[in-house]
Amino acid sequence: MNNTQKFFSILAVFIYSAITIIPIVFAIDRLILVSGFNPILWIQSLDQNYVSQNSIAFTFVQAFFSTILTVLIGFPVAWVLGRHSWPFKAFLRSILTLPFVIPAIIAAMGFLTITGPYGLDVRTDESTWWWTLIFSHAWFNIALIIRFCEPVLSTLNPNFEEQLLLLPNGVTFFSRLKNLWIPILTPSIAAASCMTFVFSFTSFALVKWITVRDKTLESTMAEVSSSAGIQGYMEPSSDIVLGASLIQFLVLLASLWLMSFLQQRRQTKWQQASELFVQNKNAKGWFVLAPAIFFVQLPIISVILGSFRVRDVSENSNSFKWSTEGWSEAFQGSYSFPPLSEALFNSLIYSFGTLIIALPLGYILASTIHQLEENNFNLSRILEIYTMLPFALSAAMIGLGIMLGIIKLNPSAAYDFRFLPVLAHVMITVPFVVRIILPALRSFDLSYDENAKVLGMSNFSRFFKIKLPLMKGSILVATVFTLAMSLGEFGASFIVARNSEWITLPLLIDSLRGKPMKDPLTVPSSNAVATVLMLITMILFLIVEKFRNTKDRGMF
Amino acid sequence: MNFPHFSKLIVACLILFPSFTGCISEDKSDNELVILTYDVNALSDSMISKFENSTGLEVRMIKVEDSGSILSYLIQNKGVGNVDLAIGLDNTYLPTAIELDLLEEVSIVKDSISGKNSSSQMPALGPYDGNLATPFDMGFICLNYDSSIVDGLNFTIPTSLWNLTEPEWKGKVALPSPITSSPGRGFMLATLDYFDWQNNDDDFSNWWTAMKDNDAIITSGWSEAYETHYTGGYGEYTEGYIGDAHITVSYCHSPGVESWYNGNWTKSASLDIDKTAFFQVEYASAIKGGNSENAEKFIEYLISSEVNSQMPVENLMYSVLEGQNLPEENGYRFNSIIPSNPAVISNVDIGKNIEIWLEEWNEAMIKSE
DSSP states (O other), X not given: OOHHHHHHHHHHHHHHIIIIIHHHHHHHHHHHHHHOSOHHHHHHHHHHSTTTTTHHHHHHHHHHHHHHHHHHHHHHHHHHHHHBOOTTHHHHHHHHHGGGGSOHHHHHHHHHHHHSTTTTOOTTSTHHHHHHHHHHHXXXXXXXXXXXXXXXXXXXXXXXXXXXXXXXXXXXXXXXXXIIIHHHHHHHHHHHHHHHHHHHHTOOHHHHHHTTTSOOHHHHHHHHGGGTTOTTSSTHHHHHHHHHHHHHHHHHHHHHHHHHHHHHHHTSOXXXXXXXXXXXOOGGGHHHHHHHHHXXXXXXXXXHHHTTEEEOGGGTSSOEEEOSHHHHHHHHOOSSSOOHHHHHHHHHHHHHHXXXXXXXXXXXXXXXXXXXXXXXXXXXXXXXHHHHGGGGSOHHHHHHHHHHHHHHHOHHHHHHOTTHHHHHHHHHHHHHHHHHHHHHHHTSOHHHHHHHHHTTOOHHHHIIIXXXXXXXXXXXXXXXXXXXXXXXXXXXXXXXXXXXXXXXXXXXXXXXXXXXXXXXXXXHHHHHHHHHHHHHHHHHHHHHHHHOOGGGTTOO | OOHHHHHHHHHHHHHHHHHHHHHHOOOOOTTEEEEEEOOOTTSOHHHHHHHHHHHOOEEEEEEOSSHHHHHHHHHHTTTTOOOSEEEEEETTTHHHHHHTTOEEOOOOOOTTBTTXXXXXXXXXXXXXXXXXXXXXXXXXXXXXXXXTTSSSSSSOOOSSGGGGGSGGGTTOEEEEOTTTOHHHHHHHHHHHHHTTGGGTOSHHHHHHHHHHHTTOEEESSHHIIIIIIBSSSGGGGSTTOOOOXXXXXXXTTHHHHHHHHTTSOOSEEEOOOTTOOEEEEEEEEEETTSOHHHHHHHHHHHTSHHHHTTHHHXXXXXXXXXXXXXXXXXXXXXXXOOOSSOOOOOXXXXXXXXXXXXXXXXXXXXXXX
C-alpha cells in the first residue's frame, strides 16, 4: 500500500466512523442521560409501559412464524426452479425474487388492497391481520430462500442421487432426503432462514399498516421516537428506545454471527455439474411455479389496479369506479401533501447523494480490507467486521441515532439540514457496497495490475484503465443497489424526515394513506405514488440482474 | 457500457450533485415566517397565499405529526430560533410548553375572542388568557355512541363511566391512548375530574384497569378509533374498517359534522354524562428566539373574522370568536351538543401533574384486576 492509498484508506475509515459511529454514540449518550445506565431496567421498561407492552413477544413470535412460512413457500419454488429446466428461466427467477427489492411500504399497500373490501374483504375480521402480516413477510423474503438454495440445487452433480439410489440408505425418497438433501441444503436453508428472521424481526412498514396495534420493537421505537432523549418530558420513551435497541442489537448480532458461520459451511465444496446436465424437464413443476408467480405478482398488480379504483361516494356505499383521479391528486398535491414530482425529486436527490458518498466510501473500504488481507490479516478482519456493524442496527435505530446524534451536535441541524436522510441512507448502504465490491476485488487477477506497474503506468491510470473497466459489473450492481435501497428506504427516513418538508416517495405514500379515509382518493393516490416507486425499483432491479455475475447468484 | 462512458457518468454525478444541493437549500430570512404545525385543515393553500400577498412575508411550514410532536420539536429546538410560530398546541400540551419557557409573549387584541368580555358557554380564553398563546379553534371532547345500536334495546345507553366496565360493553369501546393522542389525553383528563382526583382515591386507576380488563380497544390515535373501530361514523365507508366499537372518544360536535356531510342524517350521537367531556382549545404561539413580529401578524390574521369564522367548515372545529356558532345547514348545529357539566381541570394543574397522571394511567393499564 503506497502513501496515497494509505491516505485514502485512513480518510475513508475516518469518514465512515464519523458518519456511522459518532451519531450512534451521541444518541446513546443522550438517551442514557435521560434514562440512566441500567440495561436491565431498559428491557423491563418495555413491559412496564402500555405503549410497548407485549412487543417483545410479538416481535419474536411473528418473526418465527414468518420464517417458517417463508421456508414452506420458498423451498418448493427453489426446488423446481433449481432441479428442472424452464423456458425464460432468468426472467422467471427475476420475477420470483422481485419482492425482495420492492420497498416494504408498497408490499403493505398491496396486501391491504388484497385483503380490503374490493379483494378478499377480510380486514373487518381483526384475527386475519396476524396471518396477513405473516404472509406478507413470506412474500417479501421468498427471494432469500430461492437465492440461497437454487444455486446449490441447480449445480449439484446428479451422480450423488443416482449412486444413493443403489444403496440401502437411499431407496426411498425420505431416506434420500435424510441422507443427501438435508445435509447438503441445511446450511443454505438455515442461512436464508436466519436472514428472513432478521428482516421479519425488524419489520416496520408492514407492521405499521397491517397489524396496527400489535407492534414490533422496531415500530414501537419509531412511534415513541419523537419524544425520546428529552429530559423531564415523556422520559419512559427513552427507556423504551434503549430497551428495544438493546434487544434488537443483540438479536441482530447473534444472527449475523450465525449467518457468517453458516456461510462458511455453505462454502463446503460439493461436486458440481453444469445446470444443463442437472436439470430436466418437468411439466408438473408448473403446479408449484404458477401459484408462486401468482402469489408474488398479486400484491404488485393490486397496487397498480388500486391506483385506478376510486370509491364512488355519490352512492354512499362500497361501490367503486375506474378513474385516474387518484393519479391527478398524487401529481397535483395539496396543502397537506407535496406533489408526486416533488417527492420524486427529493428521493432522487437523496439516492444520488447517497450514491456519491456510499459508493466511493464503500469501494475504498473494500479495497483497504482487500489490501490488508495480504499484509495484515487480523486488521483486515477487524475492519471487515467494523464495516458490517450497521447490519446489526435496524433502520429505526439508525434513524434515531442520526436524529439524536445530530441534535446533540447542533439541534437546528436535525430539522434544517436537508441531507440528514442521506446520512442514514449512507449508513444503511455502505455495508452492502462493501459486500458487493469485496468479492470482486478478491477475484481480480493481480497480474494485470502488476504488469501495468512494470510498464510504468501511474496509480491513477491503472485504476481508471484497468481496475475500473474490469470491475464495472460489480460497481454497477453496487450503484443500482444503492440507488434502489435509498429510494425505497422507509424506517430511518420516517424518523429523520417525517418532521420536515423534504418528504420522500415512501414517506408520501405513508402520509397519503394516513389521512382520514373519508376522502375517496386517499387509497388510489397513495397507490399511484407506490406504482411510480415500484416501477423505478423494478427497472433498477432488472438492470442489476443483467450485470449480476452468475457466481453471485446466491448473494444479494 | 464502456470505460469512457462509465467514467463520464461518475464525473457527471459528481458535478450535478452539488448543483442540486444548491437549488434546494434554504436559509431563514427576516422576510420569512416559519410555522410549526401539524395537519391543521384550516391552513389551506388559498388562506396562506392571501396572507403572503397582503403582508409580503413568505410562509414556510414545518409539519409534524400532531400536537404532541409540536411540543417535542419545540423542546428539542429550545433556543435555536428556527421557528417563529407554532400552531396546534392544545390546552393539554400548552402548560408544559409554558413551564419549559418555550413561548414568546405577543400583544394580540383578544376582544373579539369568546370568554374575554362575556360568560360564554365555551369561553375560548377560559383555559388560558395570557399573552403566550392565542386560541384559534375549540371544541368539547366527549364520548360518541352509535344510536342505531345503542338504542336502549340492544344496548343500554350508559349513564355512568362504570357502565362501560360491564360485560355488555366488553370489547365495544374504542379509546385513543393519552400517550399518543391529544383527544385521548383530553378524555383521560376528563376522567380524572370525573373520579375526583383531588380526593386521592383510586377510582381513576381502577376504572382504567377495569376498562382494559373489559377489552376496551386502546388505539394510538383518534383516526384509528373513529374510522377503523367505531360503527357510528363514516368509517364504514372506508378501507380497513372493522366496526367493533359502538362507543368512542371524539368531539361533542362530531355527530353534527357527520350530519353536515350526510345531508342532515347521522346515527352518531354524543353522550352527555357529567364530568366526562373535556374542553379543548387549540392555540397559536410565537416561539422564543423566533421572529415574534411576523408571528404576531399571522396570529392576527388567524383570528380575523374572515378566517376564523370559517373554522366549522374548514377545520371542523368551533370558531373562537364571540357570537360565532356552528352553521345550521344539514343539521350541523342541531346534532352537536354542548355538555351540561364538563370536566374542569386548570392549566396550572395540567402543567404540574400531567407526567404523574400519564404515569398513573400507564400503571393502571399494565396491571390486571
